[in-house]
Amino acid sequence: MNTFEKISVVGLGHIGLPTAAVFANKGVKIVGTDKNEAVVDSINAGKPHFYEPNLDVLVRRVVESGKLSASTAVMPADAFLVAVPTPLCGDGHADLSYVQAAAEAIAPVLEAGNLVILESTSPVGTTEKMAQWMAAIRPDLSFPHQKGEMSDVNIAHCPERLLPGRTIEEVVNNARVIGGMTRKCAQRALSLYRIVVQTECKVTNARTAEMSKLTENAYRDVNIAFANELSVICDRHNINVWELIQMANLHPRVDILSPGPGVGGHCIAVDPWFIVDGAPEDAKIIRMAREINDAMPKVVCNKVAQQAMSLAKPVIACLGLTYKADVDDLRESPAVDVVLELADMAVGELLVVDPLVQQLPQSLAELGLSLTDFDVAVDRANVILLLVDHGAFKSIDRELIKDKIVVDTRGIW
Numbered sequence: 001m002n003t004f005e006k007i008s009v010v011g012l013g014h015i016g017l018p019t020a021a022v023f024a025n026k027g028v029k030i031v032g033t034d035k036n037e038a039v040v041d042s043i044n045a046g047k048p049h050f051y052e053p054n055l056d057v058l059v060r061r062v063v064e065s066g067k068l069s070a071s072t073a074v075m076p077a078d079a080f081l082v083a084v085p086t087p088l089c090g091d092g093h094a095d096l097s098y099v100q101a102a103a104e105a106i107a108p109v110l111e112a113g114n115l116v117i118l119e120s121t122s123p124v125g126t127t128e129k130m131a132q133w134m135a136a137i138r139p140d141l142s143f144p145h146q147k148g149e150m151s152d153v154n155i156a157h158c159p160e161r162l163l164p165g166r167t168i169e170e171v172v173n174n175a176r177v178i179g180g181m182t183r184k185c186a187q188r189a190l191s192l193y194r195i196v197v198q199t200e201c202k203v204t205n206a207r208t209a210e211m212s213k214l215t216e217n218a219y220r221d222v223n224i225a226f227a228n229e230l231s232v233i234c235d236r237h238n239i240n241v242w243e244l245i246q247m248a249n250l251h252p253r254v255d256i257l258s259p260g261p262g263v264g265g266h267c268i269a270v271d272p273w274f275i276v277d278g279a280p281e282d283a284k285i286i287r288m289a290r291e292i293n294d295a296m297p298k299v300v301c302n303k304v305a306q307q308a309m310s311l312a313k314p315v316i317a318c319l320g321l322t323y324k325a326d327v328d329d330l331r332e333s334p335a336v337d338v339v340l341e342l343a344d345m346a347v348g349e350l351l352v353v354d355p356l357v358q359q360l361p362q363s364l365a366e367l368g369l370s371l372t373d374f375d376v377a378v379d380r381a382n383v384i385l386l387l388v389d390h391g392a393f394k395s396i397d398r399e400l401i402k403d404k405i406v407v408d409t410r411g412i413w
Contacts, residue, residue, distance in 0.1 A: 003078075004079050004192055004195070005029060006029045006030075006077040007023055007028055007029070007031075007077055007078065007080070007192070008030075008032070008033060008074060008080045008081070008106070009023075009030060009031075009032045009033070009080075009083060010032075010074060010080060010081065010082045010083065010105065011034060011082060011083040011085075011102065011120075012033070012034040012040075012070060012083075013034075013050075013083065013085070014050060014052070014167070014266070014329070015083040015119060015120075015160045015162055015167075016034075016081070016083035016084075017032070017043065017050075017059070018171055019081065019083060019160070019162075019171055020032045020081075021055065021058045021059050021062050021068060021168070022058070022168060022172060024062035024065075024067035025058060025061070025062055026195050027067065028067070029067060030062070030067060030068045030069075031069055031077060032069070032070040032071070033073065033074045033075070035072060036072075037072055039070070040070040040071060043063065043068070043069075044063065044069060044070050046064060051327075051328050051356075052167050052168070053165060053166075053168070055167070058168060074105045074106050075109065076109045076111065077114070079114065079116070079117065079192055080106050080114065080117070081117050081119055082102045082103075082106075082116065082117065082118045082120060083119045083120060084098040084099060084101075084120050085266070086098065086099060086120045086121055086123075086126075087270070092273055092276065094126075094274050096122070096129065098120070099122065099126060099130055100130075100133050102130075103130045103133040104134075104137060107133070107137035108137065108138075110134065110138055110153055112152040112153070114153050115153075115154045115155075115156070115188050115192065116153060116154070116155050116156075118156075118158075119160045120159075121160070121217075121266075121271055121274075122159075122274070123210065123277065123278055124207050124210045124211050124214075125207065127155060127157040127206040127207075128145060128181065128206065128207075130155065131145050131153075131181060132145065143155065144181035144185055145181065149183065149184045154180070154181075154185040154188045155180070155185055155206070156185045156186055156188070156189035156206060156209075157178075157179045157180075157206045157210055158177065158178045158179070158189060158193065158209065159177060159210070159212065159213030161174045161213070161216075162174070164324070164327045165326060171196060171197075172198050173198060173199055174197075174199065175200040176193055176197055176201045177202050177204060177208075177209045177213070178203050178209065179205050179207065179210065180203070180205065180206060181205070181206050185206075186203045186205070187203070211275075214274050215275075217272060218271065218275055220257065220268055221263060221269075221272045221289050223255075223256065223257045224258075224263055224289075225289035225290075225292040225293050226256065227241075227256050227258060228259045228260070228262075228292055228293060228296050228299075229292055230256075230259065231259035232299060241259055242411035245258070259411075260334070260409055261297055261334045261335060261338050261409040262293055262294065262296035262300075262334025262338075263332075263334065264323025264331065264333040264334050264335070265323045265324065265329065265333075266331045266332065269332040269334075270332065272286050272287075272289065272290050276290065296334060297334050297338045297341055300338050300385075300387075300409055301338060301342050301347070303407055304342060304347060304383065304385055304407050305345060305347045307405045307407060308347055308348055308383055308405065311348070311382055311383070311405070313382075314347060315348055315349045315380055315381045315382050315383065316342065316347065316348050316349065316351065316381060316383040316384075316385055317351045317377040317378055317380070317384050317385065318335070318338070318339050318342070318350055318351065318352050318353065318385050319353050319374075319377075319384065319386045319387060319388065319393050320335050320354055320388025320393065321339070321354040321357050321361075321364075322356060322357065322388055322390075323388075324388070325388055325389045325391070326356070326390055326391055327356065328357060328358075330357065330361055334387075335387035335388055336363065338385075339352060339364060339369070339387075340364065348383070350369060351376075351377040352364065352369050353372050353374050354371065354390070355390065355392050356390065374392065374393075378400055378401065381404065382404050382405060383405045383407065384404050384405070384406045384407070385407045386406070386407070387410075389410040393412070394412050401413075
């Protein structure tokens, strides 16, 4: 059976909700699941619980049409998409507890002929573990690791490739890598994604699909680490690193990314560690790149401290908290780490500014910090520290900061 009348999306966060809404907009009945009751209530009221361009309109439309609903319990469906977090533990291992919880919640409602797809970015072998977790609960059904092509339930991995700020467009227009535990599993998953994906879908096995997502993010992490290492070297030689990279990128086979205060987000700052964890003896460059990028907040703080030494009473305007420009996402944000480190170093008074953030993360609020209006911060500060290149910061009147110490970690001024 290659028709899917009802799809269950388990995990209604930054990936799950836009994915659910796009499928629902194609006329498929979607029942989403999230353990957070406030999230479920918000979605059933037609309101996303986070900002993403155009998502509010889309969610309202598909909820009002009856194509999307949310629940705290997993409901029976023809297919299940798992889009739950896979955070990094303190010891460098992936926390697969959310995937396991999703598998154990899906298992009781599984029926022969169902398809289960893991979209969460995961270490190699996680899809197989998910099948084993479900099989342990449902001995009455067969799974690919038991019966291969003849299994009752099909299992596949299709890693999400969505960029915050462009999520809805990218659900439809990004190429997808679809890895099945068997050939049949992959083909069934392909038929599901063909409902919404308008570009290329490459079919492979589950382990290759898992590794492909990790490889994409590790590649970018290594490139950023190279740029960040260059920035440190350029500071030593009094060279503008952004001008240098612009010159180097004139070469037709050179494409250096931009340096910054570190790497954040739910993917690039986390996923390379999954490769390192799976092959610690071999992943030398990948590990070093992670260490370079993780060290950048400290590098920025040392630069600010050195610059502020000339001031009797440093007042530092920290511009930007999110992990990238023009989104409200604070996950793994190096800007937050910079502010925390500056507070710990007691460099001076800190004024925190971010027009897209409604509330400071608890780690900063506990220090007694609060959000400051942009104009007030720029007026009061004698040090301007640009951490995120939000559009609102790019248009600043240079006359306002000409007599202040400026530390620009994004190269926009």
